[in-house]
Amino acid sequence: DQQVKQNSPSLSVQEGRISILNCDYTNSMFDYFLWYKKYPAEGPTFLISISSIKDKNEDGRFTVFLNKSAKHLSLHIVPSQPGDSAVYFCAARPSDSGNTPLVFGKGTRLSVIA
């Protein structure tokens, strides 16, 4: 039973346009959500996060939107750049004292075409 779902395994976007990566979750106890970026043969790198008390968090070109009622979040990258090409993982967990591991989606491979 997958608690965090990324239904699009891949996405191609033209350079300069907006990339939208989607993520759905099923566990209503999740209230902290993160996006990680991963290049081949490297560990994931933290990108941006959002807690359930917010519906939007923005950091430069990256914005994460959270719709708690729909159990859905999305990552917007604008403008997309070729260096953004990577696998993006959505992750979630309940807020706690720090000992609960993250649950990851399967990832979406983003290709930004110059």
Add this chain to the structure above:
Amino acid sequence: GAVVSQHPSRVICKSGTSVKIECRSLDFQATTMFWYRQFPKQSLMLMATSNEGSKATYEQGVEKDKFLINHASLTLSTLTVTSAHPEDSSFYICSARAPAGGLDNSPLHFGNGTRLTVT
């Protein structure tokens, strides 16, 4: 920022041998570290939670006798794959959370992973 170092980055071993992977938090102390495994085109799957000074907590389906975890200090956790078989070939990644005090919503920081190939 918080850094997690993982070593080695790549290892090839023969079937039946054991391999040790080290995970260090370089500029913070981590009472808890997490070990993940990733198969090609798959998600990061949690294997175990490593607790400093106590036994690791393994996820269902992960053999504790095969994947030995030792969290001997606040900055070092090791994963030993014992009697490795070709099906153990995978990408192993450790992670830790830099503490922020109290309720902690700081993100996990990951090592660069170890590509294990068992021949």
